[in-house]
Amino acid sequence: MHGSISNKKKQDLRAKDLAHKIHREMYDIYRGYKYVPMGEASSLMIPVTVGCDYSRCKFCDLNHDLPFRIVEPDKLEKILSLQSEFYTLRERKPKRAVLLHANPFALSGKRLLEISALVRRYLPFVENFGCFSRVDAVLAKGQDELRQLKAAGFDSLTLGIESGSDKVLSLQDKGVTVAKTRTALEKLRQAGIRYSFYIVLGLGGEDLSAEHQEETAKLINSSQPEEVFFLSLVMFKNAVLVKELRAGNFKRMRPLDCMQEAASIIEKIKIPLIVNGSHKNNIFSFKGRLPEQKELLLEKLYAEIAAYSENEAFKRDVRRWKYWPNE
């Protein structure tokens, strides 16, 4: 009995030590800037790329301090080996893995297949994979390549769609059009790869808000994502958009108006999906399954909007994003 307790203790200490080493290795690569799609929060993180290979969207400075690069194969294997040992000491093992970082799907199909095989060699319990992807990373792959990736476990992607309006995409220099987005989504559908969207509320500013709502709802209705994540626009300190704002070329929407924009898009959605507005960028959280919870969700959303005074919304925004008062 005493022997088994002390073995358990030893195992726990070893697991703690391994978790610490994994954390250190990850920090060495990403410092404080590690992020994954909201829907992949409980997936095992696999470090394959750092930053974004595009890095031109005006509203984004997520990868400001981390220029794009591919994680060195030795480093990747070192972390996989630590993760492998860690999970031999744990009963619960993750079945799903998420590749980091902003656009790992930009890697060639061949490299992604190699990575999935490598992950399975070290972590045979991993069954499938997800990651963020830009639309052009999907377009760059052939239909057969996508089918092979699906067979290798890439069963769903999270796409930073941001808006269904070409005007908004162009304003923000997103580098893709809605037509290209539609083609990419069709390719994914044919390959049997599911997808979810990130949509940024307030991305068109005051001038393009109506267009952003209308066109985004149209895109959602015609493309059937599984889940749509809504995030309010944040003025990141180093984003190009800040300069546009200061020059008077972009009129930022108030936090409450972003919530109003969410409600208006949800009103227009006619297909079954999950609406997820639980991101911390939003001044309040909302989530529900459509169509069953549409009415309830909208009721709650409008009640929250009505209950929030501009002053409260402003204060909360300031607390979260200290940059706001300097605008």
Ligand code: SF4
């Ligand atoms: S929004 Fe996404 S695609 Fe655009 S620069 Fe940022 S990380 Fe890259």
